[in-house]
Amino acid sequence: MKRQLILEDGTVFIGNGFGSEINTVGEVVFNTGMTGYQEILSDPSYCGQIVTLTYPLVGNYGINRDDFESIQPAISAFIVKEVADYPSNWRSDWSLDEYFKMKNIPAISGIDTRKLTRIIRQYGTLKGALCGIESDAQEVIQTLQQNRLVTNQVKQVSTKTAYPSPGRGYRIVLVDFGMKHGILRELNKRDCDVIVVPYHTTATEILQLRPDGIMLSNGPGDPKDVPEAIEMINGVLGKVPLFGICLGHQLFALACGADTDKMKFGHRGSNHPVKDLSTGKIAITSQNHGFTVEESSIENTPLLVTHIALNDGTIEGLKHREFPAFTVQYHPEASPGPEDANGLFDQFLQLVKHEKEEGVSAWQNVQI
Numbered sequence: 001m002k003r004q005l006i007l008e009d010g011t012v013f014i015g016n017g018f019g020s021e022i023n024t025v026g027e028v029v030f031n032t033g034m035t036g037y038q039e040i041l042s043d044p045s046y047c048g049q050i051v052t053l054t055y056p057l058v059g060n061y062g063i064n065r066d067d068f069e070s071i072q073p074a075i076s077a078f079i080v081k082e083v084a085d086y087p088s089n090w091r092s093d094w095s096l097d098e099y100f101k102m103k104n105i106p107a108i109s110g111i112d113t114r115k116l117t118r119i120i121r122q123y124g125t126l127k128g129a130l131c132g133i134e135s136d137a138q139e140v141i142q143t144l145q146q147n148r149l150v151t152n153q154v155k156q157v158s159t160k161t162a163y164p165s166p167g168r169g170y171r172i173v174l175v176d177f178g179m180k181h182g183i184l185r186e187l188n189k190r191d192c193d194v195i196v197v198p199y200h201t202t203a204t205e206i207l208q209l210r211p212d213g214i215m216l217s218n219g220p221g222d223p224k225d226v227p228e229a230i231e232m233i234n235g236v237l238g239k240v241p242l243f244g245i246c247l248g249h250q251l252f253a254l255a256c257g258a259d260t261d262k263m264k265f266g267h268r269g270s271n272h273p274v275k276d277l278s279t280g281k282i283a284i285t286s287q288n289h290g291f292t293v294e295e296s297s298i299e300n301t302p303l304l305v306t307h308i309a310l311n312d313g314t315i316e317g318l319k320h321r322e323f324p325a326f327t328v329q330y331h332p333e334a335s336p337g338p339e340d341a342n343g344l345f346d347q348f349l350q351l352v353k354h355e356k357e358e359g360v361s362a363w364q365n366v367q368i
Protein backbone atom coordinates (compact mmCIF):
# COMPACT_ATOMS: atom_id res chain seq x y z
CA MET A 1 0.00 0.00 0.00
CA LYS A 2 1.49 3.35 -1.11
CA ARG A 3 1.95 5.92 1.66
CA GLN A 4 3.76 9.24 1.89
CA LEU A 5 6.44 10.70 4.09
CA ILE A 6 6.14 14.47 4.13
CA LEU A 7 8.76 16.82 5.59
CA GLU A 8 8.28 20.37 6.81
CA ASP A 9 10.77 21.65 4.19
CA GLY A 10 8.30 20.57 1.50
CA THR A 11 9.93 17.28 0.46
CA VAL A 12 7.52 14.42 -0.26
CA PHE A 13 8.64 10.78 -0.50
CA ILE A 14 6.30 8.05 -1.70
CA GLY A 15 6.92 4.56 -0.33
CA ASN A 16 5.22 1.34 0.73
CA GLY A 17 3.47 1.34 4.05
CA PHE A 18 3.89 -1.56 6.48
CA GLY A 19 3.02 -2.06 10.13
CA SER A 20 0.09 0.05 11.30
CA GLU A 21 -1.90 2.20 8.86
CA ILE A 22 -2.36 5.16 11.21
CA ASN A 23 -1.11 8.64 10.30
CA THR A 24 1.49 10.21 12.55
CA VAL A 25 3.83 13.18 12.98
CA GLY A 26 7.21 13.41 14.69
CA GLU A 27 10.75 14.72 14.56
CA VAL A 28 12.63 12.90 11.79
CA VAL A 29 16.06 11.63 12.88
CA PHE A 30 18.56 9.16 11.44
CA ASN A 31 20.51 6.35 13.09
CA THR A 32 23.65 5.00 11.43
CA GLY A 33 23.83 1.62 13.22
CA MET A 34 24.20 -1.34 10.85
CA THR A 35 22.41 -3.68 13.26
CA GLY A 36 20.38 -3.34 16.43
CA TYR A 37 17.10 -2.14 14.93
CA GLN A 38 15.08 -3.94 17.62
CA GLU A 39 16.90 -2.09 20.42
CA ILE A 40 16.59 1.19 18.51
CA LEU A 41 12.86 0.94 17.87
CA SER A 42 12.19 0.04 21.51
CA ASP A 43 14.47 2.71 23.07
CA PRO A 44 12.08 5.11 24.91
CA SER A 45 14.41 8.04 24.15
CA TYR A 46 12.94 7.99 20.62
CA CYS A 47 9.48 8.92 21.96
CA GLY A 48 7.87 11.35 19.52
CA GLN A 49 10.47 10.75 16.82
CA ILE A 50 10.31 9.18 13.37
CA VAL A 51 13.49 7.16 12.95
CA THR A 52 15.17 6.35 9.66
CA LEU A 53 18.01 3.86 9.47
CA THR A 54 20.87 4.59 7.09
CA TYR A 55 21.62 0.87 6.73
CA PRO A 56 19.66 -0.15 3.61
CA LEU A 57 18.19 -3.56 4.49
CA VAL A 58 16.34 -3.90 7.78
CA GLY A 59 14.48 -6.75 9.45
CA ASN A 60 16.66 -9.69 8.26
CA TYR A 61 16.93 -11.30 11.67
CA GLY A 62 13.37 -10.43 12.75
CA ILE A 63 12.17 -9.33 16.15
CA ASN A 64 12.78 -11.64 19.09
CA ARG A 65 11.51 -11.95 22.63
CA ASP A 66 14.75 -10.96 24.36
CA ASP A 67 16.26 -7.82 22.86
CA PHE A 68 13.71 -5.16 23.77
CA GLU A 69 14.73 -2.00 25.58
CA SER A 70 11.16 -1.31 26.75
CA ILE A 71 7.84 -3.17 26.82
CA GLN A 72 5.95 -0.64 24.72
CA PRO A 73 7.95 1.08 21.95
CA ALA A 74 7.53 4.87 21.99
CA ILE A 75 8.76 5.82 18.50
CA SER A 76 6.23 7.57 16.27
CA ALA A 77 7.21 5.78 13.06
CA PHE A 78 10.01 3.90 11.28
CA ILE A 79 11.52 4.50 7.84
CA VAL A 80 13.65 2.02 5.89
CA LYS A 81 15.04 1.58 2.41
CA GLU A 82 14.12 -2.08 2.17
CA VAL A 83 12.34 -4.27 4.70
CA ALA A 84 12.89 -8.03 4.94
CA ASP A 85 9.52 -9.80 4.64
CA TYR A 86 10.91 -13.20 5.62
CA PRO A 87 13.30 -12.87 8.56
CA SER A 88 15.71 -15.71 9.17
CA ASN A 89 17.03 -16.32 12.66
CA TRP A 90 16.41 -19.01 15.27
CA ARG A 91 15.42 -16.36 17.80
CA SER A 92 12.98 -14.53 15.55
CA ASP A 93 9.36 -14.41 16.73
CA TRP A 94 7.93 -11.73 14.43
CA SER A 95 8.74 -9.91 11.22
CA LEU A 96 9.03 -6.12 11.48
CA ASP A 97 5.66 -5.82 9.75
CA GLU A 98 3.95 -8.19 12.20
CA TYR A 99 5.52 -6.50 15.20
CA PHE A 100 4.61 -2.97 14.10
CA LYS A 101 1.03 -4.07 13.37
CA MET A 102 0.84 -5.58 16.85
CA LYS A 103 2.12 -2.37 18.46
CA ASN A 104 0.15 -0.01 16.19
CA ILE A 105 3.24 1.77 14.87
CA PRO A 106 3.32 2.88 11.22
CA ALA A 107 6.38 2.26 9.04
CA ILE A 108 7.38 2.87 5.45
CA SER A 109 9.85 1.19 3.09
CA GLY A 110 11.10 2.03 -0.39
CA ILE A 111 12.37 5.43 0.76
CA ASP A 112 15.68 6.81 -0.51
CA THR A 113 17.14 6.95 3.00
CA ARG A 114 20.46 8.36 1.73
CA LYS A 115 18.64 11.36 0.30
CA LEU A 116 16.54 11.72 3.45
CA THR A 117 19.64 11.60 5.67
CA ARG A 118 21.37 14.25 3.56
CA ILE A 119 18.33 16.52 3.94
CA ILE A 120 18.44 16.05 7.74
CA ARG A 121 22.18 16.73 7.83
CA GLN A 122 21.72 19.91 5.82
CA TYR A 123 18.52 21.24 7.36
CA GLY A 124 18.91 19.75 10.84
CA THR A 125 16.33 17.40 12.33
CA LEU A 126 12.93 18.41 10.99
CA LYS A 127 9.29 17.69 11.53
CA GLY A 128 7.66 15.07 9.34
CA ALA A 129 4.43 13.17 8.80
CA LEU A 130 3.76 9.64 7.67
CA CYS A 131 0.31 9.49 6.09
CA GLY A 132 -1.90 7.95 3.43
CA ILE A 133 -1.51 8.73 -0.25
CA GLU A 134 -4.88 10.52 -0.22
CA SER A 135 -3.66 13.22 2.23
CA ASP A 136 -3.14 16.65 0.68
CA ALA A 137 0.65 17.17 0.90
CA GLN A 138 0.45 20.99 0.84
CA GLU A 139 -1.98 20.98 3.73
CA VAL A 140 0.24 18.60 5.72
CA ILE A 141 3.34 20.75 5.05
CA GLN A 142 1.50 23.83 6.29
CA THR A 143 0.33 22.05 9.43
CA LEU A 144 3.89 20.83 10.09
CA GLN A 145 5.31 24.33 9.65
CA GLN A 146 2.72 25.99 11.86
CA ASN A 147 2.63 23.58 14.79
CA ARG A 148 5.07 22.58 17.46
CA LEU A 149 5.50 18.92 18.25
CA VAL A 150 4.34 17.59 21.61
CA THR A 151 6.82 18.05 24.44
CA ASN A 152 7.08 16.48 27.91
CA GLN A 153 7.75 13.03 26.50
CA VAL A 154 9.41 11.93 29.78
CA LYS A 155 5.99 11.98 31.44
CA GLN A 156 4.68 9.59 28.78
CA VAL A 157 7.39 6.95 29.11
CA SER A 158 8.49 7.05 32.77
CA THR A 159 7.06 4.41 35.11
CA LYS A 160 3.91 5.56 36.93
CA THR A 161 4.87 3.92 40.23
CA ALA A 162 8.07 2.79 41.92
CA TYR A 163 8.99 -0.91 41.71
CA PRO A 164 11.82 -3.06 43.04
CA SER A 165 14.26 -5.25 41.15
CA PRO A 166 15.78 -6.96 44.17
CA GLY A 167 19.34 -8.12 44.65
CA ARG A 168 21.72 -8.71 47.55
CA GLY A 169 24.23 -6.00 46.68
CA TYR A 170 24.21 -2.20 46.85
CA ARG A 171 20.86 -0.39 47.01
CA ILE A 172 20.63 1.70 43.84
CA VAL A 173 17.71 4.03 43.17
CA LEU A 174 17.29 4.25 39.40
CA VAL A 175 15.31 7.31 38.31
CA ASP A 176 13.32 6.38 35.22
CA PHE A 177 13.12 9.18 32.66
CA GLY A 178 12.45 6.61 29.90
CA MET A 179 14.92 3.99 31.02
CA LYS A 180 16.33 1.45 28.60
CA HIS A 181 16.13 -2.04 30.05
CA GLY A 182 19.86 -2.35 29.40
CA ILE A 183 20.65 -0.08 32.35
CA LEU A 184 18.59 -2.21 34.73
CA ARG A 185 20.16 -5.34 33.21
CA GLU A 186 23.67 -4.04 33.98
CA LEU A 187 22.75 -3.27 37.59
CA ASN A 188 21.00 -6.64 38.04
CA LYS A 189 24.01 -8.43 36.58
CA ARG A 190 26.06 -6.87 39.39
CA ASP A 191 23.51 -8.05 42.00
CA CYS A 192 22.40 -4.52 42.90
CA ASP A 193 19.25 -4.08 44.94
CA VAL A 194 17.53 -1.73 42.52
CA ILE A 195 14.45 0.41 43.11
CA VAL A 196 13.15 2.07 39.95
CA VAL A 197 11.28 5.31 40.65
CA PRO A 198 9.19 7.72 38.49
CA TYR A 199 10.80 10.86 37.03
CA HIS A 200 9.07 13.22 39.49
CA THR A 201 10.23 11.46 42.68
CA THR A 202 11.58 14.07 45.10
CA ALA A 203 15.02 14.11 46.75
CA THR A 204 13.41 13.43 50.15
CA GLU A 205 11.48 10.43 48.83
CA ILE A 206 14.66 9.04 47.25
CA LEU A 207 16.78 9.56 50.37
CA GLN A 208 14.08 7.83 52.46
CA LEU A 209 14.83 4.68 50.44
CA ARG A 210 18.35 4.80 51.96
CA PRO A 211 20.18 4.33 48.66
CA ASP A 212 23.88 3.55 48.42
CA GLY A 213 23.87 5.12 44.96
CA ILE A 214 21.53 6.90 42.56
CA MET A 215 21.34 6.43 38.80
CA LEU A 216 19.76 8.90 36.40
CA SER A 217 18.51 7.14 33.28
CA ASN A 218 18.34 8.14 29.63
CA GLY A 219 15.09 9.59 28.33
CA PRO A 220 13.37 11.46 25.50
CA GLY A 221 13.02 15.15 24.72
CA ASP A 222 14.54 18.35 26.02
CA PRO A 223 16.13 18.14 29.50
CA LYS A 224 14.67 21.58 30.25
CA ASP A 225 11.21 20.00 30.11
CA VAL A 226 11.96 18.17 33.39
CA PRO A 227 12.55 20.89 36.04
CA GLU A 228 11.40 18.60 38.87
CA ALA A 229 14.35 16.30 38.16
CA ILE A 230 16.81 19.20 38.28
CA GLU A 231 15.47 20.12 41.71
CA MET A 232 15.73 16.49 42.86
CA ILE A 233 19.37 16.23 41.70
CA ASN A 234 20.28 19.33 43.68
CA GLY A 235 18.71 17.76 46.74
CA VAL A 236 20.70 14.49 46.56
CA LEU A 237 24.02 15.77 45.20
CA GLY A 238 26.84 15.25 47.69
CA LYS A 239 24.72 12.96 49.88
CA VAL A 240 24.84 9.81 47.74
CA PRO A 241 27.08 8.86 44.77
CA LEU A 242 25.43 9.65 41.46
CA PHE A 243 25.82 8.27 37.94
CA GLY A 244 23.85 9.64 34.99
CA ILE A 245 23.41 8.49 31.40
CA CYS A 246 22.35 10.62 28.42
CA LEU A 247 19.26 12.61 29.56
CA GLY A 248 20.52 11.93 33.11
CA HIS A 249 23.84 13.55 32.12
CA GLN A 250 22.08 16.60 30.68
CA LEU A 251 19.87 17.00 33.77
CA PHE A 252 22.92 16.71 36.03
CA ALA A 253 24.65 19.47 34.03
CA LEU A 254 21.62 21.74 34.32
CA ALA A 255 21.41 21.06 38.07
CA CYS A 256 25.05 22.12 38.42
CA GLY A 257 24.47 25.43 36.65
CA ALA A 258 25.59 24.51 33.11
CA ASP A 259 23.38 24.89 30.04
CA THR A 260 22.15 22.54 27.30
CA ASP A 261 21.38 23.21 23.67
CA LYS A 262 19.76 21.42 20.75
CA MET A 263 22.20 19.98 18.23
CA LYS A 264 21.70 20.33 14.49
CA PHE A 265 21.08 16.63 13.86
CA GLY A 266 22.45 14.88 16.95
CA HIS A 267 24.41 11.68 17.45
CA ARG A 268 22.56 8.42 16.76
CA GLY A 269 24.49 5.27 15.96
CA SER A 270 26.68 2.51 17.30
CA ASN A 271 30.20 3.64 16.44
CA HIS A 272 30.75 7.11 17.89
CA PRO A 273 34.33 7.53 19.11
CA VAL A 274 34.68 9.15 22.54
CA LYS A 275 37.94 10.19 24.21
CA ASP A 276 38.55 9.84 27.93
CA LEU A 277 40.54 13.00 28.68
CA SER A 278 42.23 11.57 31.79
CA THR A 279 43.67 8.45 30.12
CA GLY A 280 43.65 9.43 26.45
CA LYS A 281 41.81 6.17 25.69
CA ILE A 282 39.18 6.06 22.96
CA ALA A 283 35.96 4.09 23.35
CA ILE A 284 33.63 3.29 20.48
CA THR A 285 30.20 4.04 21.85
CA SER A 286 26.50 3.68 21.23
CA GLN A 287 24.70 7.02 21.13
CA ASN A 288 21.26 8.53 20.77
CA HIS A 289 20.94 12.18 21.61
CA GLY A 290 19.79 15.40 20.03
CA PHE A 291 20.75 17.77 22.86
CA THR A 292 24.19 18.48 24.30
CA VAL A 293 25.77 20.24 27.26
CA GLU A 294 27.16 23.57 26.06
CA GLU A 295 30.88 23.80 26.50
CA SER A 296 30.97 27.53 27.18
CA SER A 297 28.54 27.08 30.07
CA ILE A 298 30.86 24.82 32.07
CA GLU A 299 33.36 27.48 33.10
CA ASN A 300 31.70 28.84 36.22
CA THR A 301 30.31 25.55 37.42
CA PRO A 302 31.76 22.89 39.75
CA LEU A 303 31.96 20.53 36.75
CA LEU A 304 34.93 19.01 34.96
CA VAL A 305 34.74 17.71 31.39
CA THR A 306 35.97 14.09 31.42
CA HIS A 307 35.08 12.89 27.89
CA ILE A 308 34.67 14.44 24.45
CA ALA A 309 33.24 13.23 21.12
CA LEU A 310 35.99 12.87 18.52
CA ASN A 311 33.66 13.57 15.57
CA ASP A 312 32.67 17.07 16.65
CA GLY A 313 34.37 17.84 19.97
CA THR A 314 31.13 18.05 21.98
CA ILE A 315 31.01 17.11 25.67
CA GLU A 316 30.48 13.39 26.33
CA GLY A 317 31.28 13.09 30.03
CA LEU A 318 31.29 15.22 33.20
CA LYS A 319 32.21 14.85 36.83
CA HIS A 320 31.63 17.02 39.86
CA ARG A 321 34.82 18.51 41.27
CA GLU A 322 33.71 18.16 44.86
CA PHE A 323 31.01 15.51 45.11
CA PRO A 324 30.87 11.83 44.08
CA ALA A 325 28.93 12.29 40.87
CA PHE A 326 29.74 11.62 37.22
CA THR A 327 27.76 11.30 34.01
CA VAL A 328 28.14 10.35 30.35
CA GLN A 329 26.28 11.45 27.25
CA TYR A 330 26.73 8.07 25.54
CA HIS A 331 25.39 4.61 26.42
CA PRO A 332 27.66 2.33 28.49
CA GLU A 333 24.83 -0.23 28.56
CA ALA A 334 25.18 -0.40 24.74
CA SER A 335 22.09 -2.28 23.44
CA PRO A 336 22.66 -1.90 20.67
CA GLY A 337 26.32 -1.33 20.11
CA PRO A 338 29.82 -1.93 21.40
CA GLU A 339 30.52 -2.64 25.06
CA ASP A 340 33.74 -0.61 25.33
CA ALA A 341 32.26 1.63 28.02
CA ASN A 342 30.55 -1.10 30.03
CA GLY A 343 33.17 -0.77 32.80
CA LEU A 344 31.57 2.53 33.86
CA PHE A 345 28.98 0.52 35.81
CA ASP A 346 31.83 -1.15 37.74
CA GLN A 347 33.46 2.23 38.34
CA PHE A 348 30.18 3.53 39.70
CA LEU A 349 29.84 0.60 42.09
CA GLN A 350 33.46 1.00 43.13
CA LEU A 351 32.64 4.60 43.96
CA VAL A 352 29.56 3.48 45.90
CA LYS A 353 31.75 1.05 47.85
CA HIS A 354 34.35 3.71 48.68
CA GLU A 355 31.68 6.12 49.81
CA LYS A 356 30.02 3.52 51.98
CA GLU A 357 33.24 2.36 53.57
CA GLU A 358 35.27 5.53 53.77
CA GLY A 359 32.99 8.53 53.38
CA VAL A 360 33.16 11.51 51.07
CA SER A 361 36.95 12.00 51.19
CA ALA A 362 37.42 8.74 49.28
CA TRP A 363 35.84 10.34 46.22
CA GLN A 364 38.91 12.48 45.58
CA ASN A 365 41.00 9.33 45.00
CA VAL A 366 38.70 7.46 42.67
CA GLN A 367 39.63 7.76 39.01
CA ILE A 368 36.72 8.24 36.62
Ligand SMILES: NC(=O)CC[C@H](N)C(=O)O
Pocket (backbone or CB within 6 Å): 045, 217, 218, 219, 220, 221, 222, 223, 245, 246, 247, 248, 288, 289, 290, 291, 292
Ligand atom coordinates in the same frame (compact mmCIF):
# COMPACT_ATOMS: atom_id res chain seq x y z
N1 LIG B 1 19.09 8.89 24.98
C1 LIG B 1 18.82 9.98 25.70
O1 LIG B 1 18.73 9.95 26.92
C2 LIG B 1 18.55 11.24 24.92
C3 LIG B 1 18.56 12.48 25.74
C4 LIG B 1 17.80 13.62 25.09
N2 LIG B 1 16.43 13.27 24.89
C5 LIG B 1 18.46 14.01 23.78
O2 LIG B 1 17.91 13.78 22.73
O3 LIG B 1 19.54 14.55 23.79
